[in-house]
Amino acid sequence: MIESLNNEKIKLYAKLNDKKYRYENKLFIAPGKHLVEEAIKSNLVKEILLLQGEENTYNSDVTYVTEDILKKVSDLSNAPIVLAICHMKENTNIKGNTIILDDIKDPGNLGTIIRSAVAFNYETIILSSNSVDIYNPKVVRATEGMLFNINILTGNLPSFITELKNKGYLIYGTDVINGHKPTKELKPHALIIGSEAIGMSEEIKKLTDKNLYIKMNKNCESLNAGVSASILMYTLNEDNYE
Amino acid sequence: MIESLNNEKIKLYAKLNDKKYRYENKLFIAPGKHLVEEAIKSNLVKEILLLQGEENTYNSDVTYVTEDILKKVSDLSNAPIVLAICHMKENTNIKGNTIILDDIKDPGNLGTIIRSAVAFNYETIILSSNSVDIYNPKVVRATEGMLFNINILTGNLPSFITELKNKGYLIYGTDVINGHKPTKELKPHALIIGSEAIGMSEEIKKLTDKNLYIKMNKNCESLNAGVSASILMYTLNEDNYE
Incomplete structure (x- = not known):
């Protein structure tokens, strides 16, 4: 459970809205239930932030946070109830069309x-x-x-x-x-x-x-x-x- | 030439970002050169607002205004140099596909x-x-x-x-x-x-x-x-x- 907007991890995650910090940390933000589920399938999740009081339906560990934290990290005024911090993909050589x-x-x-x-x-x-x-x-x-x-x-x-x-x-x-x-x-x-x-x-x-x-x-x-x-x-x- | 943000016409035009005022006045905003040209072709223009100092290439009367006025009316921080205030279309019965x-x-x-x-x-x-x-x-x-x-x-x-x-x-x-x-x-x-x-x-x-x-x-x-x-x-x- 994280409640402080000044938590160091939260401050880092919020910076991922900026391209420079995304590439420095090789991390990005996937907001909302559907994206979080797709991220889990792809094994790219570093951490899931879920609104306190919500049920964990994700078959994965979550960190409960406040609505203000979700707003800050997602940079959306209409904050999602869940988001995943994800590792960037490892891409391969060209394949397929x-x-x-x-x-x-x-x-x-x-x-x-x-x-x-x-x-x-x-x-x-x-x-x-x-x-x-x-x-x-x-x-x-x-x-x-x-x-x-x-x-x-x-x-x-x-x-x-x-x-x-x-x-x-x-x-x-x-x-x-x-x-x-x-x-x-x-x-x-x-x-x-x-x-x-x-x-x-x-x-x-x-x-x-x-x-x-x-x-x-x-x-x-x-x-x-x-x-x-x-x-x-x-x-x-x-x-x-x- | 209009320079005041408090000009009554400008205040009305800025309100057209709100659906209620669009339908009360049967008017809407078409921002940018391409939209203004399409509006002229359709004979729907009530008034064209053009940034002062710009050449009038529109084969139509224009009202010169300030950048602040264009920002206010367009509701865009990156204001267009021109916009048209247009009459809503008169639509006909169903025709064609x-x-x-x-x-x-x-x-x-x-x-x-x-x-x-x-x-x-x-x-x-x-x-x-x-x-x-x-x-x-x-x-x-x-x-x-x-x-x-x-x-x-x-x-x-x-x-x-x-x-x-x-x-x-x-x-x-x-x-x-x-x-x-x-x-x-x-x-x-x-x-x-x-x-x-x-x-x-x-x-x-x-x-x-x-x-x-x-x-x-x-x-x-x-x-x-x-x-x-x-x-x-x-x-x-x-x-x-x-």
Whole structure:
């Protein structure tokens, strides 16, 4: 049971809302029941903070805390009744179909794309160094826990793309002018999604094998980045339905 | 030129962040260059507020104001350099393919769905009375101006659905257990999307002609509501590509 906002551990946990402290400590915050359950399944929990008076349904040790502590650590005015402090994931080399994000900046979009990537059987996500941080609490919430179910790599995109090409992956990009209709792709592939503001960078554009385009009404300039990424992943991976 | 935060008009405009005042005055706020341009195209502009010193590129009268006024009216700490005060749309009867939203609560989701609806040639959107308000500034921003390009109706969903059935529309819903793979639909149809938390209400479920389901990896319970609505609209309306 911790009741003091000045407890050293609580002070450290609250700092995890700041990227610098997340990476110094290799820890991040997963707020809410569903995220805590996904964190437990993934064996990444360091400590669970549960509101005093609540029943421990988590089949795991918990530390009881006050509502003020949950507010402080979650940085949410509407505090969750439970949150987990988690170790960052140990990620492996590239495996399975892969999605590559070129400077996605909006936390909601990144979270949505991760959620859809897991839904459509992508196993690896590669983020450019200037993308929004995957452990940003808003991203973590928007993934609905699916960040625990995907292999996450961050770094220089052209190097990763070269590695993928050497492994025989088809590299898909998008192109408003010359893009093709997306259809099911049985070969191993990587799909590149450009940033919300400017799309794929010029350097990256040169590295694609095939470009796709989602045809739309002329009154609409573009789709939300999370939506277009999701439609492309769905169509490339569409399973046979019964 | 207006410089005073106490100007009566500015005080009224700032109140439009509150739903009650929006509907009392039949006005709403469209912040940012792109939204202002879309508002002008739709002839819905009452007044454009532009930051002093900026060039008027809008082919329309503007009122120059201070940054503080733009912050106050937009309710954004990172104020836009321009915003339009707009008249609410005059909506018509149901026309064209229609999307029906059963208590969508998240402003970003509603905005994304409107944007995708225009992209995929839906002409009418029907909102249940408990949905988030379409003129909520967060919704308006997330639509990227597309709310000006769609017919919007709000009210009792079973009555609207009965009207659609009488007009010969096919009513599509979603069903995790017995849903079918979505494919192109040439007949006039309406697609119902349930709320983020509980999906379609029981009353509405009974009114569908056919239910759809987006097949996904078993590790993923569900997609973001904006994403699943967009994938369904895309697949039902998929045009022939060249």
